[in-house]
Amino acid sequence: MIRKKYSKILVANRGEIACRIIKTAHKMGISCVSVYSDADANSVHVKQADESRHIGPSPAYLSYLNIEKICEVAVETGAEAVHPGYGFLAENPDFPRALEKHNIDFIGPSAETIEVTANKITAKEEARKAGVNVVPGYMGKIEDAAHAAIVAEEIGFPVMLKAASGGGGKGMRIVYSKKEIELAFTSATNEAEKSFKDGSIFIEKYIELPRHIEIQIIADKYGNIVCLGERECSVQRNNQKIIEETPSPFISEEAKNIETSSYTQEKRIL
Structure with missing residues (x-):
């Protein structure tokens, strides 16, 4: 299978999320198109991108959730792929399907995978x-x-x-x-x-005083799988995570060894 190297991508997100994507893309020699609503006209992600396009009013449902407008901008700017970041349209299966109609890649899971996991x-x-x-x-x-x-x-x-x-x-x-x-x-x-x-x-x-521990795995369609280990996210205020710590101090070394061996075995099978 031939792996594509993009020269230009559109970042369908805002703020720090978009900034991180743009920074990494630039390190890889990829130019970026940012999109922004009225509220974000002077945001950092707009200034960091190689090109920027206005996509609508401040409310997210009129701008960052506007699939038709984002696809239109991607086509106009010649973006070969769209990176959704997380949130907004990242978990909407209609987005990659809409991009596919314009022969634009979606940097993320397939629409079928999103359909099962996003809901x-x-x-x-x-x-x-x-x-x-x-x-x-x-x-x-x-x-x-x-x-x-x-x-x-x-x-x-x-x-x-x-x-x-x-x-x-x-x-x-x-x-x-x-x-x-x-x-x-x-x-x-x-x-x-x-x-x-x-x-x-x-x-x-509702589970009161739970431990919120995430184990993060990145995989691509070429069979590459990377486990990033666990992340402790239990410290919250008003249902929002305020501290994230990795590795988690609440996971024993024994549990970590089981986690690692299970992952290694799974990778061998793949």
């Missing part, structure tokens, strides 16, 4: 089928506040209302009693709709 409801279902432990909850979309109240009582308070799409703490509400459900459902749904263009909400048991 937390389908991702949890696939994980459960694979024998992975998941947080107890309702494996489906919550229709309205009344439905949410019924499900929450079946699960047992406290519960977490969570947006099925996106991440970063958007569209998440902790609920400790039935009287809080209606307001929490409405605010979570509205925030999810504005942030991800998808107001779908599901419910799972």
Whole structure:
């Protein structure tokens, strides 16, 4: 399989995320096109890119979530690929499909992979089928506040209302009693709709004082897989991570050896 080397890519994101992508691309000799909304006209990522294009008003759903406009800019600037960063359109399967129509590559998973993993409801279902432990909850979309109240009582308070799409703490509400459900459902749904263009909400048991430890793996379509080790993300405020530490001080050396040997074995099989 021939590996492509791009000469120009479009970065479909903003702020620090876009800056990191641009910095790395420049090190690789790749020129970058940045996009920006009204609010970001003077942002650093706009100045760091080789070219910049305005894509709409400040609200994300009118700019950074506007698939048609971003595709239009990619075509106009001659970008060979689009890097979505994370958030915004990174987990929307319609984005790589739209780019494919213009023969522009998407630097990320296939639309089929995104379809399964980007939605937390389908991702949890696939994980459960694979024998992975998941947080107890309702494996489906919550229709309205009344439905949410019924499900929450079946699960047992406290519960977490969570947006099925996106991440970063958007569209998440902790609920400790039935009287809080209606307001929490409405605010979570509205925030999810504005942030991800998808107001779908599901419910799972809220785990108090958990350890949030991520094991990050990068893989490409050429069979290359790299494990970046674990990252401790448990220190939070208002459901937002405020400190990330790697390696995690809570993982024993024995557990790390098991993790490493399992990864090595998997890589040999691949």
